[in-house]
Amino acid sequence: MAEHATEKDNSIIGNLRIHPVAAHGADELHSFDEMLLSRRNRLAELLSAGGELDRYFPVLSVLAPVMTQSEGEITYPGDPMCLYGALSVAVHRSVTDAGPLDAAQHYNDLSPQWTRFPSKEYRLTAVSDGYRPYTGTPNTDQTVFDPRIWDEQARVRWIRLLRQVQPRVVLISAVSPAHRYALEIATLVRTEVPRAFVILGGRHADETIITAGTTITQRSSSPLAVMADGRAPHVIDAVVTGEAYYTLDVLMRALALSMDLIQPWVDTSAVPSLLRYLLAKETPPGRSTILVATGGARTVTGGFSADGGDSGSGNTHEVQRTIHAFPFDGPQVDLAALPSPYEAFAIRSRFPIFTDPATGGIQRTAHFMTSNSCPYQCNFCSESSLLNRLNRFKSDAARRGVERVCEYVNYGAEALFFDDSIFWSGRYADITDFCTELYKISQDGWYSLAEQYRRFLDDEEDIKRLERLQWGAQLTVDTLVSLHSAEESSAVLGLMKQAGCSYVYIGIESMATQVMDGIHKNLRRKADRPWGQKVREAVSLVKSHGLRVGTSVLFGLDGETRETIDETIEGVGRLIDERLIDLASPNILTYHPATPITRRHDMHDKLDYHSPHVANRKPYTYFEEAFPGVVSVALTEVDIWHIHEETGRRWGSIRNDTSARDESELAW
Numbered sequence: 001m002a003e004h005a006t007e008k009d010n011s012i013i014g015n016l017r018i019h020p021v022a023a024h025g026a027d028e029l030h031s032f033d034e035m036l037l038s039r040r041n042r043l044a045e046l047l048s049a050g051g052e053l054d055r056y057f058p059v060l061s062v063l064a065p066v067m068t069q070s071e072g073e074i075t076y077p078g079d080p081m082c083l084y085g086a087l088s089v090a091v092h093r094s095v096t097d098a099g100p101l102d103a104a105q106h107y108n109d110l111s112p113q114w115t116r117f118p119s120k121e122y123r124l125t126a127v128s129d130g131y132r133p134y135t136g137t138p139n140t141d142q143t144v145f146d147p148r149i150w151d152e153q154a155r156v157r158w159i160r161l162l163r164q165v166q167p168r169v170v171l172i173s174a175v176s177p178a179h180r181y182a183l184e185i186a187t188l189v190r191t192e193v194p195r196a197f198v199i200l201g202g203r204h205a206d207e208t209i210i211t212a213g214t215t216i217t218q219r220s221s222s223p224l225a226v227m228a229d230g231r232a233p234h235v236i237d238a239v240v241t242g243e244a245y246y247t248l249d250v251l252m253r254a255l256a257l258s259m260d261l262i263q264p265w266v267d268t269s270a271v272p273s274l275l276r277y278l279l280a281k282e283t284p285p286g287r288s289t290i291l292v293a294t295g296g297a298r299t300v301t302g303g304f305s306a307d308g309g310d311s312g313s314g315n316t317h318e319v320q321r322t323i324h325a326f327p328f329d330g331p332q333v334d335l336a337a338l339p340s341p342y343e344a345f346a347i348r349s350r351f352p353i354f355t356d357p358a359t360g361g362i363q364r365t366a367h368f369m370t371s372n373s374c375p376y377q378c379n380f381c382s383e384s385s386l387l388n389r390l391n392r393f394k395s396d397a398a399r400r401g402v403e404r405v406c407e408y409v410n411y412g413a414e415a416l417f418f419d420d421s422i423f424w425s426g427r428y429a430d431i432t433d434f435c436t437e438l439y440k441i442s443q444d445g446w447y448s449l450a451e452q453y454r455r456f457l458d459d460e461e462d463i464k465r466l467e468r469l470q471w472g473a474q475l476t477v478d479t480l481v482s483l484h485s486a487e488e489s490s491a492v493l494g495l496m497k498q499a500g501c502s503y504v505y506i507g508i509e510s511m512a513t514q515v516m517d518g519i520h521k522n523l524r525r526k527a528d529r530p531w532g533q534k535v536r537e538a539v540s541l542v543k544s545h546g547l548r549v550g551t552s553v554l555f556g557l558d559g560e561t562r563e564t565i566d567e568t569i570e571g572v573g574r575l576i577d578e579r580l581i582d583l584a585s586p587n588i589l590t591y592h593p594a595t596p597i598t599r600r601h602d603m604h605d606k607l608d609y610h611s612p613h614v615a616n617r618k619p620y621t622y623f624e625e626a627f628p629g630v631v632s633v634a635l636t637e638v639d640i641w642h643i644h645e646e647t648g649r650r651w652g653s654i655r656n657d658t659s660a661r662d663e664s665e666l667a668w
Helices: 026-048 081-097 120-125 152-165 176-192 203-208 223-228 245-258 268-281 397-410 428-443 460-468 477-481 486-498 531-543 562-577 596-600 637-654
Strands: 016-018 059-063 169-173 197-201 209-212 215-218 238-242 287-294 322-329 350-355 362-368 415-418 470-475 501-509 548-555 583-588
Touching: 016 215, 026 268, 059 081, 059 152, 059 176, 081 169, 081 245, 152 176, 169 176, 169 245, 176 197, 176 203, 176 223, 197 245, 203 209, 203 223, 203 238, 209 238, 209 287, 238 245, 245 268, 245 287, 268 287, 268 322, 350 415, 350 470, 350 501, 362 397, 397 428, 397 460, 428 460, 428 486, 477 486, 477 501, 477 531, 486 501, 486 531, 501 531, 531 548, 531 562, 548 562, 548 637, 562 637, 583 637
Parallel strands: 016 322, 059 169, 169 197, 197 238, 362 415, 415 470, 470 501, 501 548, 548 583
Antiparallel strands: 209 215, 238 287, 287 322, 350 362
């Protein structure tokens, strides 16, 4: 189905049934509460009888990678923060509930096997490799599978892990370029552990399943659409979209309640009714939708062999399933009020832009987000507020931000990179408050620190890491030289430098005015101040404060020609010659399903992010997310080869290209 929308509450149209969050009667809720109490009492009896029974069921979480080979990879993606953030509330509550059954507050009886956070020793010895050893009683970090590249070795490791763990629930996070691999990962789950319940979330689901009130539209490349019309096997049991922090916790509690106490496997048919009761008792913060599939035989023919070879088609055979959708719009999320994404997971990123001044070693780098989307509305960007409600640190923002810095330092962070599309959403008042407070505590001794900071800093090594901490952030040309005066921006950059900032990343996109005029960037434009001049002013301002400058360049936007490609390559080259840029990353426009440029280029119903055997190849593998069939129609393959070769020639070693690096240096 190309698109599927419904406008009627509680109706069935096709196989999609909408369940708006609604209040239940007192008698119904009383019966639900009695059921909860009965289950808890019964489990307490079973546990007191001894034996091998416990109340924890194994769970695995996966970040689906976007790469099939390491050659030519030019990015430093680092830790899977989308997955860590989505899991933060559910894992925090599960660990809090671990222990005596009568003390559990969120997970009534059975609970995910998230029972303990990593120790400090474990965190400080975690290596950059995404693979974790899984033990009989794993800490929360060890329940993550992060292959980073989807190849034969990753398949073999995943199959062996499934056989070892026998997970009851598998959670997969995927952006669009990773979606085909997410489906293959889920197919292997269905083959090896047929009764496991598979949940898919991430940016691809967010962009292809659109909720507006009780209207749900599925784009042609949505996970549910490609399974419904046979383009992909039925291997996903639930999809979570939107702001999933609290949503995922509710779904995990419903899954736990659906399980038999002695043989804990999810009873899929019971999940929708349990969700209705849980959502009637509480409306989670955030704007989100849970979609659960029921009906049909959950079996797979074929699959993949343990040695990584394809042993069959991997197709499922089942009758049409009913999709139960639970859309809701709760209170807006304050990111500062969430458990930190690293509370449950070790910092594994190693960004080559941050090195130890004494040894030259690459530093352990934590990701940090104070906002989840960009306030600007560039038509090519999936991070735009056009597609995502802007959530940020709100209550006591600066001090809560500094508190989290101290937490990450305690976890072993030697450097930080702020993943905000624009540092603190470009709010200079917040940047000023944050940098002032961070600089102050870096100069204070341990005994002078406020308790909210001191409680995270255990020993002298933590204090040393705080004092030496360096970090980087993203700003825009418009923020620096269009929306603020040079004096205002200079003052803010000075405070950032004083507080430990050593690197600023800026999206240039193009040096051609005719390209920039069509993407909703280049604000407050004037004929006598072209975009290229504004770029020069911005990078010069940053460099004047002794900060390194990284830049992103995007080829394939509206108006792109071979002439504008060469104009951009040469324009960036001149800035490199003048030592105004330290790192330049060439990128190819890749279509995200929900961005305006995708529809403008008539690609919204043509994107193939699901076919399992579409091989990636050069020159696409030289660029992040680039893949045949989903890159800009403004570029030919000859153009892409030209961009790769000419940026390498003109930009030299300043071009961000890790293909020549030792693989141990890569951030993922």
